Amino acid sequence: MRDVPVLEPYPAQAEIVLGGACDLSCSYCFVDHRGPEAADPTAIERAVERVLELPRRELTFTFTLLEPFTRAGLWMRLVERILSGADKRGKSVQIVATTNGLRLDRRLRRFLEGARSRVRLNVSLDGAPASHDLHRRGALHAGSFRQAWENVRQLPPGELRAVYTATPDRLDRLAADLGFIAGLGLRRIDVFPDAFAPWTAARLRQLGSVLSPLLGAASAASEAMEWRLLNRLWGPTHHGKVLIDADGSFYLYEWARLLPPGRRARYRLGDARRVDWSRRLKLHETLLGALASRGWFKRERGLRRLAWPTPLLLRHGRSGPALEDALRRYGRLAELMVGLASGAPPQVLSASDRARLQAGFARPQPAP
Numbered sequence: 001m002r003d004v005p006v007l008e009p010y011p012a013q014a015e016i017v018l019g020g021a022c023d024l025s026c027s028y029c030f031v032d033h034r035g036p037e038a039a040d041p042t043a044i045e046r047a048v049e050r051v052l053e054l055p056r057r058e059l060t061f062t063f064t065l066l067e068p069f070t071r072a073g074l075w076m077r078l079v080e081r082i083l084s085g086a087d088k089r090g091k092s093v094q095i096v097a098t099t100n101g102l103r104l105d106r107r108l109r110r111f112l113e114g115a116r117s118r119v120r121l122n123v124s125l126d127g128a129p130a131s132h133d134l135h136r137r138g139a140l141h142a143g144s145f146r147q148a149w150e151n152v153r154q155l156p157p158g159e160l161r162a163v164y165t166a167t168p169d170r171l172d173r174l175a176a177d178l179g180f181i182a183g184l185g186l187r188r189i190d191v192f193p194d195a196f197a198p199w200t201a202a203r204l205r206q207l208g209s210v211l212s213p214l215l216g217a218a219s220a221a222s223e224a225m226e227w228r229l230l231n232r233l234w235g236p237t238h239h240g241k242v243l244i245d246a247d248g249s250f251y252l253y254e255w256a257r258l259l260p261p262g263r264r265a266r267y268r269l270g271d272a273r274r275v276d277w278s279r280r281l282k283l284h285e286t287l288l289g290a291l292a293s294r295g296w297f298k299r300e301r302g303l304r305r306l307a308w309p310t311p312l313l314l315r316h317g318r319s320g321p322a323l324e325d326a327l328r329r330y331g332r333l334a335e336l337m338v339g340l341a342s343g344a345p346p347q348v349l350s351a352s353d354r355a356r357l358q359a360g361f362a363r364p365q366p367a368p
């Protein structure tokens with residue numbers, strides 16, 4: 001557990017959601033699209049200022065849930081505000097946005113080119129059009145590849161990172177889909193096995209057999225390609241990251257956006273006028289205490305170590321067969337990821353992710 005970070009009262013990262021809107025309804029989307037519908041720009045800007053004032057030299061702001069470019073004007077204003085606020089305070093900031101590509105118009109592309117060194121752009125691409133459109137669909141179930149790629153291709157491909165969601169039903173096409181994305185000129189590809197999907201043992205073996213040679217060859221091709229295996233559920237960015245919702249409210253972690261507004265409220269920390277950062281630790285420990293008492297993990301240094309699949313807890317509740325089943329399934333996925341990473345160059349899986357996976361499910365405690 002040596003490399004697993006510990007939750008601290010002050011967040012180093014903030015996920016900002018600009019409203020409930022997304023122009024797609026992907027079948028694997030795990031974000032709750034409900035409320036607040038309209039963004040409150042003043043409240044969000046105040047919340048951003050509040051984060052910039054925290055006693056941290058390095059901060060990350062992300063826009064990776066829902067579609068940030070449905071509020072493109074507000075997004076650009078916020079980015080400028082974050083960058084100027086950080087410069088004024090002598091802080092280093094990183095900004096990351098993930099988009100479905102549908103609204104990447106000329107104005108946005110110009111802005112992104114100007115901010116290129118300080119904003120990292122991820123684009124969700126699921127391979128060839130037929131694979132992409134299987135899950136990434138919009139109104140009236142229309143596929144989205146054509147429109148997304150029409151916009152994305154106008155940006156320099158070397159500066160984009162593709163995020164590919166691996167699902168059990170498309171494994172036959174996985175290698176071809178990843179080859180297709182590389183063929184588009186994108187050299188950085190994140191592979192995210194959908195951690196909420198019902199992976200069977202056979203499907204996991206199939207996933208491993210496709211990814212293993214690809215990731216193993218990554219060192220030879222490292223100049224040309226950068227592959228990463230994403231452990232989204234408890235990756236280094238996902239517990240230490242506070243959520244700023246569209247009304248400017250702070251929540252425990254970004255995963256609060258998995259929940260409908262009523263349940264989300266349980267994890268509210270306040271807003272820019274009054275926020276209780278110490279409540280982060282209390283809520284985190286309460287949430288995880290249930291798991292520790294059921295024997296899923298060892299209790300080490302309290303419960304502040306971030307080696308827990310908290311999104312599963314949020315989604316399935318703190319106990320019950322659905323949670324136990326989800327934990328077991330995720331445990332098998334975690335073991336596969338550690339196995340895949342062990343034969344691959346280190347950058348494929350971050351050291352912190354590797355430690356979390358090994359600390360948790362690679363050596364699971366027996367369920368009572």
Ligand code: SF4
Nearest residue numbers: 022024025026029066
């Ligand atoms: S584009 Fe992203 S936020 Fe929108 S529905 Fe798809 S997965 Fe969800």
